[in-house]
Each structure stands twice: as C-alpha cells, then as structure tokens.
Amino acid sequence: MPILNMVETINLALKQEMKKDKKMIVLGEDVGRNGGVFRTTDGLQKLFGEERVVDTPLSEIGIVGSAIGMAVNGLHPVAEIQFSGFLYSPFDQIISHAGRMRTRSKGRFSCPLVIRCPYGGGIRGLELHCESPEAILSHTPGIKVVVPSRPYDAKGLLISAIRDPDPVIFFEPMRIYRAIKEEVPEKEYTIPLGKASIVKEGTDLTVISWGAMMRYTQEALAKTDYKAEIIDLRTISPLDTETIVNSVKKTGRCLIVHEAAKTCGLAAEIIAQINERALLHLEAPVERVTGFDVPYPLYKLEGHYLPDEKRILRAVERVMKF
Amino acid sequence: MSKKVVANFKVEYWQILDANGNVIVGARHAMPLPMPRLSPDQIKELYELMLLTRTFDEKAFHLQRQGRIGTYLPVRGQEASQVGTAYALDKNDWVLPSGRDIGVCITRKLPLHMILQYRGGDERGVRVPEGLNIFPFTIPSSTHIPHCTGVAWASKLQRQKAVTMGYFGDGATSRGDFHEGLNFAGVYKVPVVFVCENNGYAISLPRAKQTAAETIAQRAFAYGFEGIQVDGNDVFAVYSAAKYAVEKARKGKGPTLIECVTYRMADHSTADDASRYRSQKEVAKWAKRDPIDRLGKYMRKNKLLSDKSKKALMEKIKEKVDKAVEEYEKIAPPQPEDLFKYTYAQMPEKLQEQMKELLGE
Ligand SMILES: Cc1ncc(C[n+]2csc(CCOP(=O)(O)OP(=O)(O)O)c2C)c(N)n1
Numbered sequence: 001m002p003i004l005n006m007v008e009t010i011n012l013a014l015k016q017e018m019k020k021d022k023k024m025i026v027l028g029e030d031v032g033r034n035g036g037v038f039r040t041t042d043g044l045q046k047l048f049g050e051e052r053v054v055d056t057p058l059s060e061i062g063i064v065g066s067a068i069g070m071a072v073n074g075l076h077p078v079a080e081i082q083f084s085g086f087l088y089s090p091f092d093q094i095i096s097h098a099g100r101m102r103t104r105s106k107g108r109f110s111c112p113l114v115i116r117c118p119y120g121g122g123i124r125g126l127e128l129h130c131e132s133p134e135a136i137l138s139h140t141p142g143i144k145v146v147v148p149s150r151p152y153d154a155k156g157l158l159i160s161a162i163r164d165p166d167p168v169i170f171f172e173p174m175r176i177y178r179a180i181k182e183e184v185p186e187k188e189y190t191i192p193l194g195k196a197s198i199v200k201e202g203t204d205l206t207v208i209s210w211g212a213m214m215r216y217t218q219e220a221l222a223k224t225d226y227k228a229e230i231i232d233l234r235t236i237s238p239l240d241t242e243t244i245v246n247s248v249k250k251t252g253r254c255l256i257v258h259e260a261a262k263t264c265g266l267a268a269e270i271i272a273q274i275n276e277r278a279l280l281h282l283e284a285p286v287e288r289v290t291g292f293d294v295p296y297p298l299y300k301l302e303g304h305y306l307p308d309e310k311r312i313l314r315a316v317e318r319v320m321k322f
Numbered sequence: 323m324s325k326k327v328v329a330n331f332k333v334e335y336w337q338i339l340d341a342n343g344n345v346i347v348g349a350r351h352a353m354p355l356p357m358p359r360l361s362p363d364q365i366k367e368l369y370e371l372m373l374l375t376r377t378f379d380e381k382a383f384h385l386q387r388q389g390r391i392g393t394y395l396p397v398r399g400q401e402a403s404q405v406g407t408a409y410a411l412d413k414n415d416w417v418l419p420s421g422r423d424i425g426v427c428i429t430r431k432l433p434l435h436m437i438l439q440y441r442g443g444d445e446r447g448v449r450v451p452e453g454l455n456i457f458p459f460t461i462p463s464s465t466h467i468p469h470c471t472g473v474a475w476a477s478k479l480q481r482q483k484a485v486t487m488g489y490f491g492d493g494a495t496s497r498g499d500f501h502e503g504l505n506f507a508g509v510y511k512v513p514v515v516f517v518c519e520n521n522g523y524a525i526s527l528p529r530a531k532q533t534a535a536e537t538i539a540q541r542a543f544a545y546g547f548e549g550i551q552v553d554g555n556d557v558f559a560v561y562s563a564a565k566y567a568v569e570k571a572r573k574g575k576g577p578t579l580i581e582c583v584t585y586r587m588a589d590h591s592t593a594d595d596a597s598r599y600r601s602q603k604e605v606a607k608w609a610k611r612d613p614i615d616r617l618g619k620y621m622r623k624n625k626l627l628s629d630k631s632k633k634a635l636m637e638k639i640k641e642k643v644d645k646a647v648e649e650y651e652k653i654a655p656p657q658p659e660d661l662f663k664y665t666y667a668q669m670p671e672k673l674q675e676q677m678k679e680l681l682g683e
Pocket of ligand 1: 029058060082086422461462463464490491492493494495519521523524525586590
C-alpha cells in the first residue's frame with residue numbers, strides 16, 4: 001500500500017472521482033495550471049482538460065455562486081476556496097442559496113456541490129489565512145461540514161462528500177497537510193459522513209476533537225496515565241451525537257478541544273447535547289480547551305492562541321480531579 | 323425604427339519614456355503628453371525611492387529564506403507603479419495598500435523596520451505611526467476598495483482637502499468589492515484615486531483570463547468616471563497620471579481609475595514557483611523594460627546620475643536597509659497579553675478570564 005500524506009490522498013480522491021463521474025468539475029483560483037497553491041489539484045488539468053479543471057478569476061462569490069448554478073443544472077462541482085478567510089465573502093451564497101435550494105424548491109432542486117478549503121492555523125500564515133469557521137457553517141441549515149484529521153480519512157470522506165446529494169464544506173487542516181503520512185489503499189473507498197470515529201477506547205474520560213487538533217490532543221494525552229476514550233468527530237455537521245453520548249455515559253467525564261474561538265464554538269453545542277442526553281451520567285462539568293475569543297493572530301503569537309499541551313493537560317486534570 | 327449611440331468612451335494609454343530612457347516623440351496621430359513638472363531633485367528622489375524599495379525587497383526575500391520573517395510578496399518590477407503614484411500625494415492624503423505595496427509605504431514614510439516587523443508575524447508592525455494616514459496592508463484581495471470610497475467620502479463630508487489613494491492588483495478587479503466600491507465612488511463623486519497594479523498575473527492566472535475586457539481602465543467608464551491606462555514601468559507616465567487624478571479629486575471633480583501596466587518579475591510570493599505557469603522568455607522580455615533601469619538611463623543622459631553618484635546612493639540605501647533589519651531584530655517579541663488587548667476598547671470579562679487562563683493564573 002502506498003504511504004501518502006493528506007495532500008496526496010485528496011489529489012487521489014479527486015482524480016478517481018473525476019475519472020468515474022463525468023459530471024464532476026473542479027474550479028477555483030490556481031487549481032489548474034498551477035495545481036493549487038498546496039498542490040492538491042496537481043495534474044488534474046492535464047488529465048481532464050481545461051473545461052473540467054477550471055482556473056477561475058479571483059472571485060469567491062463567482063466560484064461558489066456559479067458552482068451552485070452548475071449543481072442545480074446537473075453537474076457535480078468541487079470548488080476550492082484558497083484559504084478559509086476567503087470563505088467569508090461567499091457566505092451569502094452558501095447560507096442564502098446552497099443550504100436552502102432544496103427547501104426553497106420543495107425538493108425540486110438540490111445542490112450537490114463540495115467546497116474544499118484549507119483551514120486552521122499553526123502554519124505561520126498571513127492574516128485571514130488561518131481561520132476556523134466550522135461552527136458558523138454548522139449553524140447553517142442545509143449544509144454538511146467535514147474536517148478530516150488524517151490522510152486515510154481525507155480520501156474516504158472526500159469521496160463521500162463528492163457523492164453526497166447535499167452541499168458539503170470540506171475543511172482541510174493545513175497544519176497536517178504534509179505532516180502525517182500513512183498507508184492508504186490505492187483503490188477507492190468511502191467513509192460515511194456524519195459518523196465519528198473512536199480512535200482509542202478508554203474508560204476514564206471522553207476526549208473529543210477534530211482536524212489538526214486531533215494530533216496534538218493525542219500527543220498530550222499520551223503523557224497522562226488516564227485511559228481516555230478519544231473521539232475524532234470527522235463530520236462536524238451533522239454531528240454524531242450517538243457516539244458522543246454513548247461514550248460520555250460510559251466515562252462520565254468529557255473534554256473537548258478545538259482551535260476555533262470559544263464563544264458559540266462547536267464545543268458549546270456538544271456540551272448542550274451531552275446535557276440533554278447524558279447529564280445524570282456526568283461526574284464533572286464538561287471542559288473545553290479552545291482558541292480565544294480574539295482574531296487569529298499573526299505568527300509571533302499563534303503559539304499562545306492555539307490550544308497546546310499545557311492547556312490540554314491542565315483541563316484533563318480539572319475534569320479528572322473534580 | 324432607429325438606433326443611435328448613447329454612450330461613448332475611449333481609453334488612453336500614457337507613456338513618456340521608452341525602454342531606453344528616451345522621451346518618446348509622439349507619433350503623428352498621438353496626443354502630446356508633456357513631461358511632468360519635476361525638479362532634478364525630485365527626479366533623484368523618485369530614483370532613490372525606487373532603488374530603496376528594490377534593495378529592501380531583495381533583503382526581505384533573503385530574510386524570509388533564512389526564516390527571519392514569514393511569507394513575503396515581492397515587489398520587483400512594480401517600483402515605478404508604486405512609488406510614482408504615491409509620490410503624487412500630499413502629507414495628509416490617505417493610502418490603502420494591498421499586501422505587495424511596500425514601495426507605496428516606503429514612499430509614504432512608513433518606517434522600514436515596521437514593515438519587517440509586520441512580515442515577521444508581529445502585528446505591532448502595522449500600528450502605523452500617528453500622522454501617517456496609511457491603512458494596515460489588506461490581505462483579502464479587493465476588500466479594502468469600498469473602504470477607499472468611504473475614507474474619501476468622509477473627507478468630502480468633513481470638508482477636508484485630503485485625497486484617498488487605494489491600491490490593488492488586476493485579480494482584485496474580479497471581485498464584487500471592486501464593483502461596489504467604484505460604483506459608490508462614482509455616485510457620490512468622492513475624492514479617490516483607484517490604482518490597479520496590473521502586473522500580468524494573479525498568482526498563476528494571466529491577466530487575459532482574469533477578465534474578457536480589453537483593459538481594466540475601461541471599467542471606470544461604466545461607473546461614470548475616467549479610467550487611464552499607463553505604462554506602469556515608466557515612472558514619469560505613472561506620476562503624471564497620478565498627479566492629474568489627485569488634482570482632479572482635490573478640486574471636487576471625482577474619482578479616477580489608473581491602470582498601471584507592469585509586470586511581477588518575481589514569484590507571486592515566497593511560497594510560489596512561477597516556473598510552473600510562465601516562461602522564462604516572457605520574464606526576460608519584461609526585464610528589458612525594468613522601471614529602475616529606465617529612469618536610470620534617462621538620468622544619465624540628462625546628467626542626473628553618474629557611476630560615482632550611483633555608488634554613493636547604493637551605499638546610503640544599503641546602510642538604511644541594514645539598519646532597519648538591525649532595528650527589527652532588536653524588537654522584543656510581543657507579549658501574550660497582546661492577543662487580548664485590542665479586540666475591544668474595553669476588555670470584556672470573558673476575555674479577562676481567557677487571558678488569565680493563558681497566563682496560567
Ligand atoms: C479574496 C481573496 N482571495 C484569494 C486570495 C489569495 N491570493 C492572494 S494574492 C492572490 C492574487 C492576487 O492577484 P492580484 O489582485 O492581481 O494582485 P497581485 O498579487 O498580482 O499583486 C490571491 C488569489 C486573497 N488574498 N484574497
């Protein structure tokens with residue numbers, strides 16, 4: 001089996017789906033000739049031509065808006081937004097249209113499109129290149145939100161996203177684009193959307209995370225003697241409440257780690273779900289370690305912004321010693 | 323039944339110096355374009371600012387390669403477009419730069435070490451000193467174009483004489499913000515000059531694929547004001563157009579869009595590899611039209627520059643740049659508290675708590 005990083009598995013998934021699905025189109029800034037600024041679409045234009053792998057003008061509303069039109073009219077567009085901060089301008093298209101097309105047309109039209117977007121920080125990035133807007137999008141009805149944490153999952157989840165009948169935002173954590181390599185089957189496979197994965201079973205506490213934070217959370221937990229049950233959400237919306245609740249019922253304690261800001265971050269929703277379904281099983285308040293409620297800083301301060309081992313371990317102790 | 327022409331426009335292209343630094347003698351049907359009124363000292367100053375920009379640019383590139391600053395967007399090739407436009411402004415005028423507009427900020431006297439500090443991942447580098455009306459570099463392309471309109475509009479409503487100059491690339495003109503900002507500027511006839519640095523590319527996308535329009539300048543006419551295309555590697559033409567537009571704005575005669583036709587000689591950024599999408603031949607062709615060489619040739623012909631004066635100038639510039647690097651590297655890193663201090667005028671309780679969490683209190 002080849003050993004691949006996430007950039008390579010995403011590239012492979014796109015290639016395999018394009019070969020199979022003649023209606024699939026890739027569009028975005030620099031995705032064609034240049035192969036994407038991170039090379040995730042490298043070689044696609046050579047294989048499938050300029051009509052199916054399109055270098056668009058610098059226009060996020062143009063990219064997402066026309067992808068919506070294409071999706072309604074029979075194509076399967078996979079759009080790329082170059083960095084997560086540039087998703088903000090097409091929010092109108094995503095929220096007002098992609099997420100509502102099925103509802104507005106009472107099922108007559110649907111919007112099977114994917115928006116891929118590099119995401120998260122920890123890369124010494126420029127301003128607005130390190131955003132984590134998954135909670136804002138999870139708040140939006142009608143769209144799904146996916147964040148893989150490893151190369152294997154990226155491939156299976158992306159293929160599922162492309163085949164999904166509804167719009168999917170697919171966030172790719174840049175910090176681990178090339179940092180993690182693993183064996184990945186050459187042949188195509190899918191990982192269902194909406195299903196979390198229990199990456200390690202345990203009985204002392206449940207730890208929930210996703211994306212690049214998975215790696216750092218696991219590394220921190222490896223330094224404790226607690227038997228943590230570690231859950232990788234993989235899909236942020238819809239949330240796999242069942243897996244979360246079952247685990248918390250078993251452990252009675254829970255910690256959530258995410259990079260996005262705290263207020264109205266996804267941890268808040270997870271805590272609400274736990275309160276609704278497993279409150280009486282809790283032995284301690286659910287803890288969260290998150291980014292702070294401030295704009296993501298330039299790189300001299302990003303080490304202070306990002307949840308790190310120290311903050312994670314302190315929170316673990318709070319949960320365990322309550 | 324009848325039809326008639328109801329709107330007409332023509333787009334001018336301004337050029338004064340040819341690639342060899344000779345003043346172009348207008349062809350028979352060409353309209354005359356006079357040399358801008360610039361004293362010998364001003365011409366020397368323009369040259370110095372362009373050379374300083376280039377020297378700084380080269381230094382910044384090396385600092386990035388050594389990990390001493392973060393991602394950097396080189397200016398090389400665009401010095402005349404940046405310096406020539408900014409030079410036409412008065413002290414109290416406003417400037418809104420994009421990420422690549424180092425030459426603009428140098429001309430407007432933003433201290434060099436602050437530019438390095440910003441590129442070195444320290445936001446204090448864009449805490450622009452009092453008295454300098456420069457916005458922080460805008461990173462999302464085009465999003466500051468409506469701000470340009472707003473800043474100029476505020477000057478107009480407050481009866482201030484300041485003119486606003488906003489900078490962006492050819493790529494930025496494809497976004498809605500460009501349309502909305504220019505449309506407002508036309509409707510409210512505000513004192514703004516939009517400068518589009520058409521450097522041939524938006525990362526890998528060539529200008530011809532950015533818009534089907536022949537020029538970017540012509541888009542101004544759709545908003546009811548003038549657009550001018552200039553040879554962006556000819557600092558005299560650039561300055562003339564900018565001066566014209568600034569004076570017009572100051573007299574209350576509304577906005578102008580200036581399209582500087584230039585070329586990005588370097589990679590898009592320190593994270594880019596331009597050989598994936600453009601030929602060495604094309605780059606070599608533009609190297610012959612280098613804006614600094616061109617002005618240098620003119621100056622030598624007019625006894626404003628000699629080997630000796632060039633050498634002295636280079637030494638002075640090098641010293642300035644080295645001193646800026648030294649100053650930058652002496653700055654103590656920002657404190658973690660800095661993360662929280664500027665989100666609101668008054669730090670809300672939740673941020674005070676989060677700050678304590680970070681500091682481990
Ligand atoms: C809204 C937005 N989308 C994408 C990007 C990523 N990006 C950075 S620079 C650039 C190209 C900009 O081209 P242009 O406007 O021509 O300016 P230039 O870089 O050539 O100076 C792109 C796509 C961005 N900064 N902002």
